[in-house]
Amino acid sequence: MIFRIAFLCSTLLIIELYTFQVLKTVIKSRPLLFSIQITSVLFIIYIVYSLLQFDRSVGQTQQTMFVMALLLLVYVPKLIITLVLMGEDIFRLVAGIVNHFINDDKNADFFTARRKFVSQIGLGLAVIPFLSLIYGITVGKYNYKVIKQRIFFPDLPDAFDGFTITQISDIHSGSFDNPDKINYAIDLVNEQNSDMILLTGDIVNTHATEMHPWIETFNRIKTHDYGKYSVLGNHDYGEYITWPTAAAKEENFEAIKQLYGDINFKLLLNDHTFIQKGEDKIALVGVENWGHNFKQAGDLNKAAGQLKKEDFKILMSHDPSHWDKVVQHDAKHYQLTLSGHTHGMQFGIEIPGYFKWSLAQYVYTQWAGLYENLGRYVYVNRGFGFHAYPGRVGIMPEITVIELKKGVNVA
Template sequence: MIIRFIILCALILFIEFYSYQAFRTLIRLRWILVSYQIISLLLLVFILYSFSQVDRSVGQTKQFMFTTGLLLLIYVPKIVITLVLFGEDVFRIGAGIVNYFVYNTTASNAIPSRRKFISQIGLGLAAIPFLSIIYGIFEGKYNFKVIKQTIFFPDLPDAFDGFKITQISDVHSGSFDNHEKINYAIDLINEQEADMILFTGDIVNTHATEMHPWLDTFNRIKAFKYGKFAVLGNHDYGEYVVWPSEKDKEENFQDIKKLYGQIGFKLLLNEHTYIQKGADKIALIGVENWGQNFKQAGDLNKASQHVAQQDFKVLMSHDPSHWEYEIKEHPKNFHLTLSGHTHGMQFGIEIPGYFKWSLAQYIYKQWAGLYENLGRYVYVNRGFGFHAYPGRVGIMPEITVIELKKGNNVA
């Protein structure tokens, strides 16, 4: 713990040193530089104090999210500045070595001085994440996108050719603060001409009571002809706070499971059901959370017991790492898995159809959108809500509409 604290302090000092160098190169007025130092110190003290006051029996609060947003707003731009100026220093030191040993320049004159335009570049680049984080907090977190995806399966039952599924995931209702925006998102869900809606977990951050102010809002989700189904996510187990007793934790868990029913969703707990359309049917399977680094309550074999290998299967599993480690090569052949969990880290760059990047990709092999292995697919929803950072940059909240088609190609 002490070593980690020392490393953290050293890293903060490193970032603050280079950030100050950028301002000092451009600004010569002493009172402005002193003001910058004082403000930086006060903000750092506030952030450290706020995080030190986190109550493990309460979990995420509005204050925690505000502090997280402030931390990112201040230090992501400073990290950008640090990278630019540190890169310049590497060049300056290299040039100094050459000047000293090759050109016999005196030690005091060997290293070139810091260039003003490099500091300008650093500050200019830092303005991009600074403005993006502000946008993400005030607009991005409610900038809902409807993403449509068509997936072809050669063995899809004929009656389900053109069958549409709306998927939502990771609601995290305890983070919401705007009824108008959430009502707008519900309207978007209802406008989609889908046959069924699936909710792949995380209805709250921790406590069942977080959803109570939003029950009427989510009850506005219309009835779908072939049903409304859900599975649990890792946050639905209340694992991330300290409970007064196991009894309190279990009562909260039972209340969270009831929430899904209170908004009209049938919760599948390591079980399956069949969706019948005409003379054909598909198996809808729901497992509890199974994550590589999170709770592993999901039991795929139990959930698919008595489901035939030749049955067409749609599986709901909150964490996409489950697909990577258990599902994608399972002998029962799960045709389509729907997941969420990653949120795309709520921060990244995405140009639909061309490019997508997020830190999430260094943690999850499947982190946003559609992935395939041996004709089996997983779709990872980017999430409906937000958690920790009270915003979204580049990776927007998502409502997915997946159309199943009979055939051999992906469109």
């Protein structure tokens, strides 16, 4: 812990030194410059103090999310400045070596003066993430998007041609702070008039009590003709805090499972059910959380039971790494898997149909939207709520509407 704090403080100090160099080029008032530096020192003290006060028996709170937001707001722009100036320093160093040792110019300055325009570029670039993070905190986290996705399957039973599913995921109710916005999102869910609604886990951050103020709100999700089903996510197991006893952790886990029933979703725990429409049926399979780097409670074989390869199956599995590592290779052929978990890291760039980027893609092969391999699909929902950073930039909260179609996609 001491080493990590020392490393953090050293890194912040380097960032502050580079930022100070930039500020000197644009601020000529020494008292103002001094005031800014004092404020920066106070920010460092407050952030480090808050990190040291983090209580692992409580976990994430509104206060810890505020600290995270402050840390990002203050230091992401400064990090941009630091990288720009470091790049210039590397260039100055290389140029000095070339002039001194290769060109044999002993009269030239080994380390040339910093160029003002480079500092101005760094400062200009730093404004972009600062304004983006402000937007994410004030607007983006509740800027819900309804994303509609049509998927074709040659083996879809005839009666399910045109069948619609609304998917929501990663509620993280402990992070909410605006009832009006959540009610607006529930209205959007109801407006889709889908045949069935599926919730793919993470109803809370850690504690079952986080959801208690929102049960009535989520009970506003109307009854869907073919049911409301859910599975657990990694946060539903209470793995990320220190519990006083194993019994307390188990009691919380049981209470979280009950929450899904409290909002009238049937929780599938390594189990499956059949959705019947006319003379046809499809299998809805739900596994507990299975993550490559997270809890692996999911048991696909148990959940599928005696289902056959020929059965049309929709699988709910919270973490898309399950599809990547296991499901897409399973001999039983799961036609469609619905996941969430990644949130797209709540930060990225997305131009629908053309381009999407997020740091999430360096952790998860499938991190947002639809992916396919040999006729097996996974859809990764970008998440309904938010966690850790109380905002969203570029990757907006999502309500997904999937339409199942019989046939082959010719697009």
